[in-house]
Amino acid sequence: xxxxxxxxxxxxxxxxxxxxxxxxxxxxxxxxxxxxxxxxxxxxxxxxxxxxxxxxxxxxxxxxxxxxxxxxxxxxxxxxxxxxxxxxxxxxxxxxxxxxxxxxxxxxxxxxxxxxxxxxxxxxxxxxxxxxxxxxxxx
Numbered sequence: 234x235x236x237x238x239x240x241x242x243x244x245x246x247x248x249x250x251x252x253x254x255x256x257x258x259x260x261x262x263x264x265x266x267x268x269x270x271x272x273x274x275x276x277x278x279x280x281x282x283x284x285x286x287x288x289x290x291x292x293x294x295x296x297x298x299x300x301x302x303x304x305x306x307x308x309x310x311x312x313x314x315x316x317x318x319x320x321x322x323x324x325x326x327x328x329x330x331x332x333x334x335x336x337x338x339x340x341x342x343x344x345x346x347x348x349x350x351x352x353x354x355x356x357x358x359x360x361x362x363x364x365x366x367x368x369x370x371x372x
Contacts, residue, residue, distance in 0.1 A: 236312035246293035306350035314355035336361040
């Protein structure tokens with residue numbers, strides 16, 4: 234059986250990264266936990282929602298927003314990612330192999346019957362969500 238601890242994060246796209254950061258910081262009081270870097274440039278960041286919950290934001294200036302694509306994916310924190318992946322596969326659902334992401338968190342991916350992407354997370358003692366520090370993207 235899979236054990237979901239909580240919703241870990243929701244990922245959104247932003248036309249203007251800094252305007253989005255300012256809105257969430259200045260209007261909603263959500264501080265940046267860490268940035269994602271590629272080629273020395275910030276292209277995304279994590280916002281602290283309190284406790285172990287976050288909003289993940291990535292710049293995508295070409296994104297068009299409609300009824301279906303405001304949210305890129307949602308992420309569930311699981312107790313044991315190996316057990317979760319094994320359970321999901323035992324139900325005939327495809328799951329990616331787990332991998333250690335650049336934020337030092339284990340992740341695997343599945344898709345629901347409607348095409349919604351779901352990320353599974355297992356935090357480590359070095360996860361940027363809690364340890365902080367900018368991370369260089371490896372994708």
